[in-house]
Amino acid sequence: MSRHAVVVGAGIVGAMCAVHALRAGHDVTIVEPAEPGGDQAASSGNLGWLSTHSVIPTAQPGTWKKIPGYLSDPLGPVSLEWTYLPRALPWLVRYVAGGATWARVAGTAHALRSLLVDAPQLHAEIAQSAGVPALIARTGVLHVYRSRDAFARDAMAWRMRRDVGVSWRELDADALRRREPALDERYTFAVHVEEAGHCRDPARYTQALFAHALGSGARHVQARATGLRIESGRLRAVTTDAGDFDADAAVIAAGSRSAPLAKAAGDRVPLLTERGYHASIDAPEASPDTPIMAMDAKVVATAMNGGLRIGGQVEIAPHDAAPNWRRAAVVRDLGLELFPALPRKLDPGRVRYWLGRRPSTPDGLPCIGYASATRDVVYAFGHGHVGLSASARTGHVVAQLLSCVAPEIPMAPFDARRFR
Ligand SMILES: Cc1cc2nc3c(=O)[nH]c(=O)nc-3n(C[C@H](O)[C@H](O)[C@H](O)COP(=O)(O)OP(=O)(O)OC[C@H]3O[C@@H](n4cnc5c(N)ncnc54)[C@H](O)[C@@H]3O)c2cc1C
Numbered sequence: 001m002s003r004h005a006v007v008v009g010a011g012i013v014g015a016m017c018a019v020h021a022l023r024a025g026h027d028v029t030i031v032e033p034a035e036p037g038g039d040q041a042a043s044s045g046n047l048g049w050l051s052t053h054s055v056i057p058t059a060q061p062g063t064w065k066k067i068p069g070y071l072s073d074p075l076g077p078v079s080l081e082w083t084y085l086p087r088a089l090p091w092l093v094r095y096v097a098g099g100a101t102w103a104r105v106a107g108t109a110h111a112l113r114s115l116l117v118d119a120p121q122l123h124a125e126i127a128q129s130a131g132v133p134a135l136i137a138r139t140g141v142l143h144v145y146r147s148r149d150a151f152a153r154d155a156m157a158w159r160m161r162r163d164v165g166v167s168w169r170e171l172d173a174d175a176l177r178r179r180e181p182a183l184d185e186r187y188t189f190a191v192h193v194e195e196a197g198h199c200r201d202p203a204r205y206t207q208a209l210f211a212h213a214l215g216s217g218a219r220h221v222q223a224r225a226t227g228l229r230i231e232s233g234r235l236r237a238v239t240t241d242a243g244d245f246d247a248d249a250a251v252i253a254a255g256s257r258s259a260p261l262a263k264a265a266g267d268r269v270p271l272l273t274e275r276g277y278h279a280s281i282d283a284p285e286a287s288p289d290t291p292i293m294a295m296d297a298k299v300v301a302t303a304m305n306g307g308l309r310i311g312g313q314v315e316i317a318p319h320d321a322a323p324n325w326r327r328a329a330v331v332r333d334l335g336l337e338l339f340p341a342l343p344r345k346l347d348p349g350r351v352r353y354w355l356g357r358r359p360s361t362p363d364g365l366p367c368i369g370y371a372s373a374t375r376d377v378v379y380a381f382g383h384g385h386v387g388l389s390a391s392a393r394t395g396h397v398v399a400q401l402l403s404c405v406a407p408e409i410p411m412a413p414f415d416a417r418r419f420r
Contacts, residue, residue, distance in 0.1 A: 001403060001404065002025045002026055002027060003026050003027070003248045003249045003402060004026070004027045004028075004029070004246070004247050004248050004249065005021050005026045005027070005028050005029075005247065005248075005249040005250065005251060005402055006028075006029045006030075006031055006225075006238040006245055006247040006249070006250045006251070007021065007028060007029070007030045007031070007218075007250075007251045007253060008031050008032075008225040008238065008250060008251065008252050008253060008254050008261060009031075009032060009252075009253040009254035009255055009257075009258070009381075010030050010032035010036035010037070010041075010206070010210050010220075010253075011036075011037070011041040011042060011043035011206060011253065011255050011387075012037075012041075012043035012202065012205070012206045012209070012387060012388050012391045013043075013253045013255070013380050013381065013383060013387055013391045013394055013395075014030065014032070014251070014253035014254075014380070015030075015036065015037075015043075015206050015209035015210045015213060015391075016126070016209060016391040016392060016394060016395035017251045017253055017380050017394065017395050017398040017399070018030050018209075018210075018213040018218050018251075019126065019129075019130075019209055019212055019213050019216065019395060020395035020396055020398065020399035021251070021398065021399050021402055022213060022216045022217060022218060023216075023399065024399040024400075024402065024403050025403075026249070026399075026402055026403070027217070028213065028217070028218040028219070029218065029219045029220075029221055029245060029247070030210070030213065030218055030219070030220050030221070031221045031223055031224075031225050031238060031240055031245065032220065032221075032222065033222060033223055033224040033241075036206060036207055036210035036220075037202075037203045037204070037205075037206030037207040037210065038203075039354065041203075041206065041255065042255055042256070042356045042357055042358055042359065042387060043202055043203070043206045043255075043387065043388065043391075044202060044203035044206065044354075044356070045202070045203070045278050045309075045311070045354035045356045046202050046278075046311075046356060046387075046388050047278070047291070047300040047302050047309060047311050047312065048198045048199040048200065048201075048202050048291065048302045048304060048309070048388065049141055049196065049198050049291060049300065049302070049388070049389060050119045050120045050123050050136070050196060050197040050198055050199060050388065050389050051116055051119065051141070051193075051196050051386060051389045052113075052116050052117055052118070052119055052120065052166065052193070052195045052196050052389075053116070053161050053166040053168075053193050053195070053196060054112070054116065054385060054386050054389065055108070055109040055110075055112040055113045055116065055160070055161060055164055055166070056105060056108075056109055056157045056160060056161065057098060057099050057105060057108045057109075057112075057363065057364030058078075058099075058314070058364065058385070059095045059096055059098050059099030059100075059362075059364070060099045060102075060105055060157070061099065061100060061101060061102060061105070063095075063096055063099055064096045066078070067080070067092070067096075070316070071085070074324070074326075074327075075326060075327060075330050077297070077298040077312075077313050077314070078313065078314045078315075078316070079314070079315050079316065079317075079327070080092075080316040080317075081316070081317045081318075081321075084316065084317055084318055084321075087318075088272060088316055090270060091270050091272040091362050092316075092362075094270060094362035094363065094419075095362040095363075097362075098362055098363035098364065099364075102156065102160075105160060106160055106163065107413070108363060108364050108365060108413075109160050109161070109163070109164050110164055110413075111365055111410075111413035111414070112364070112365065112386065112390075113164040113165065113166075114393075114409040114410065115366075115386070115389075115390040115393045115394065115409070116386065116389050116390055116393070117165070118393075119196075119197070119389045119390065119392055119393065120136065120138050120195070120196060120197030122392035122393060122396070123136050123197065123199065123392050124136045124138065124197070126209065126392060126395075127205065127208070129212065130208045130209050130211070130212035131208065131212070132204070132205060132208040134200070135199055135200050135201055135204060135205045135208070135305075136197060136198075136199060136200075136205075137197055137198050137199075137200060138197045139197070139198070139289065139290045139291075140192055140193050140194035140195065140196050140197070140290060141192075141193050141196045141197075141198065141290060141291045141292070141293065142171075142176075142179075142180065142190045142191070142192050142193075142288070142290050142291070142292045142293070143190060143191040143193070143292075143293050143295050144176065144180075144183065144187040144189070144190045144292055144293070144294055144295060145187065145188070145189040145190065145191075145295050145296070146186055146187060146188065146189075146296055147188055147189055148172075148188075148189045150189070150295065150296065151170075151189050151191065151295075154295065158191070166193065166195070167193075167194075167195060168191045168192060168193045168194070169191075169192045169194060170189070170190070170191055170192075171189070171190040171191075171192055172188070172189065173185075173188035173189065175190075176188065176189070176190045179192075179289070179290065180288050180289060180290065180292065182286035182287065182288065182339050182340075182341055183288065183292065183338060183339065184337060184338055184339065184340055187294070187338075192290070198291045198302055199388060200303075200304055200305045201304055201305045201306065202388055204305070221240065221242065221245060222242070223240035223241055223242035223243075224240060224241045225238050225239070225240050225254065225261060226239050226240055226241055227239040227260075227261070227264045228250060228261065228264045228265055228377060229244065230264075230265070230373050230374050230376075230377075233373070233374050234248070234374060234376055235247060235248060235249060235250055235374055235376035235377055238250050248376060249376050249377070249378065249402055250376065250377050250378070251377075251378050251379075251380050251398055251402070252265070252371075252377065252378070252379050252380065252381055253380040253381055254381060255357070255359045255381060255387075256271065256273045256319060256357040256358070256359040257319075257359075258271060258359060258367075258379075258381035258382065259271040262367070262371065262379060262381075262416060264373075265371035265372065265373045265374065265377040265379075266371055266372035266373030266374075267367075267371055267372050267373075267379075267416040267417065267419075268419065268420075269361065269367055269382065269416050269419055270361065270362055270419055271359055271360065271361060271381070271382055272316065272360050272362070273316075273317075273318075273319045273357040273358065273359070273360065274314045274315070274316060274357075274358040274360040274384065274385070275314070275315040275316070275317055275355060275356065275357055275358070276311060276312060276313055276314060276315065276355075276356050276358060277311060277313065277315070277323075277325075277327050277328040277331050277353065277354065277355055277356070278309050278310060278311030278328070278331065278353070278354045278356070279309075279310050279311065279328050279329070279331050279332035279335060279351055279352070279353055280304070280306060280307045280308065280309045280310075280351065280352045280353075280354070281307050281308045281310070281332075281335070281342070281346065281350055281351055282306075282307045282350045282351075282352075283307065283350065284303075284307060284308035284339070284342060285339075285341045285342055285343065286308075286339035286340075286341035286342050287301075287303040287308045287339070288301055288302075288303055288339075289303070291303070292338065293312075294334070294338055297334045297337075297338075298312055298313060299311065299312045299313065299331055299334045299335060299338075300312045301335055301338055301339070307352075308335070308339075308342075310331055310332060310334065310335030310338075311331055311354075312331065313327065313330075313331060314358075315327055319357060323353075323355040325353055328353040328354075328355070329353075332346075332351060332353075358383075358384050358385060358387070359381055359382050359383060359384065359387070360382065360384040360385070361382040361384065361419075363418070364384055364385075365382070365413055365414055366380070366381065366382040366383040366384070366387075366390065366394070366414055367379040367380075367381055367382045367414060367415075367416040368380055368394055368397060368398065368411065368414040369401065369411050369414055369415050369416065370401060371416070372416070372417060375401075375404075378398055378401045378402060379416055380394050380398050393409070396408060397409060397411065
């Protein structure tokens with residue numbers, strides 16, 4: 001059965017869905033008002049990790065105790081604006097509840113693993129067909145600790161990763177030094193997740209997939225989707241600021257802007273923007289061979305084609321609030337501490353900053369599946385911290401849903417109706 005599907009949004013998730021829908025024989029129109037993979041998209045400036053193992057939600061038992069700290073330190077690893085608290089509160093309550101017990105965390109881990117388990121392999125395959133195989137690297141990723149004791153304090157999370165099948169190698173100080181000679185010597189223990197990978201240029205990758213979709217027959221409409229015309233339980237058109245586009249299927253992949261479109265399809269989804277920053281250093285004097293996450297500072301450093309990218313952390317603030325570039329400077333400085341050979345006073349011309357908006361649900365799971373109002377509308381949004389990694393499997397299952405064939409993974413955990 002071939003359908004005319006409108007894919008709303010050309011971030012990595014929308015681009016991936018478009019490519020897979022075309023492969024499944026559907027006719028595809030992509031509605032995207034901005035540059036695909038441009039700065040507005042979370043898909044452009046992320047840290048590039050193709051995680052198989054990022055299965056532990058950020059909310060865990062005891063997280064509620066940390067919320068006063070989030071409110072009092074605007075430059076901490078997680079920050080929350082006082083003025084935004086009333087609006088964020090319903091989301092925060094669900095967020096805390098989602099991680100209230102280790103049993104719930106384990107359920108989330110199990111579901112996320114089904115999306116991530118072979119992410120590097122799926123990305124390598126699609127990058128090959130899009131003509132950009134060199135953008136995908138398979139060196140694994142490193143989580144670095146100041147001591148083995150610090151690692152032991154994270155034991156529960158690592159045990160849960162092991163329970164869902166993640167494997168890794170532990171490196172002592174010497175092994176870590178041999179692998180990453182540029183890293184600050186205060187890090188003396190590491191976990192090397194060899195099964196993970198990374199993308200060397202997420203913006204370029206998104207653009208390559210978008211171009212691949214166009215080359216495979218998709219059309220691009222430069223417009224903002226404003227709603228859906230649904231009559232007698234069937235989708236008739238996607239409405240946009242440039243007119244209506246007839247369609248018999250739609251994929252909602254508008255990242256952090258997806259909630260109003262889901263509402264038009266019968267589902268109220270609590271989607272909040274977890275903002276994050278990166279600092280990118282041109283021609284760095286030192287850089288990791290393998291992407292690194294410093295587990296104390298909660299920052300990630302990835303050597304990208306365009307320089308050393310340091311980023312992470314979470315700012316819970318209104319979607320369109322002005323960026324707080326002091327946070328980006330904090331991230332930069334944490335990166336300088338990771339690699340002592342980087343000069344303390346960097347020429348400002350060598351550093352670029354970016355603010356990104358993670359599309360986050362409170363339980364850490366994306367919404368993928370049919371809309372309540374009609375099975376002609378398929379959701380593919382809310383991927384939070386793992387959208388690049390999970391986009392490949394999401395593309396597969398969205399194409400299966402469009403074709404009305406059984407998806408290759410259990411879909412119940414991703415059903416938007418879980419928030420009713
Ligand atoms: C600092 C940071 C680091 C991260 N690191 C990683 C990482 O290492 N690995 C990982 O897997 N994930 C990471 N993420 C998360 C990841 O970037 C996101 O989950 C992912 O990019 C979301 O992709 P998306 O396509 O859903 O949304 P986006 O990339 O935001 O794309 C949405 C697109 O929809 C368009 N759009 C919006 N509204 C409309 C509309 N009404 N009509 C039509 N189009 C519309 C937008 O213009 C945009 O192009 C990180 C995120 C941040 C912020």
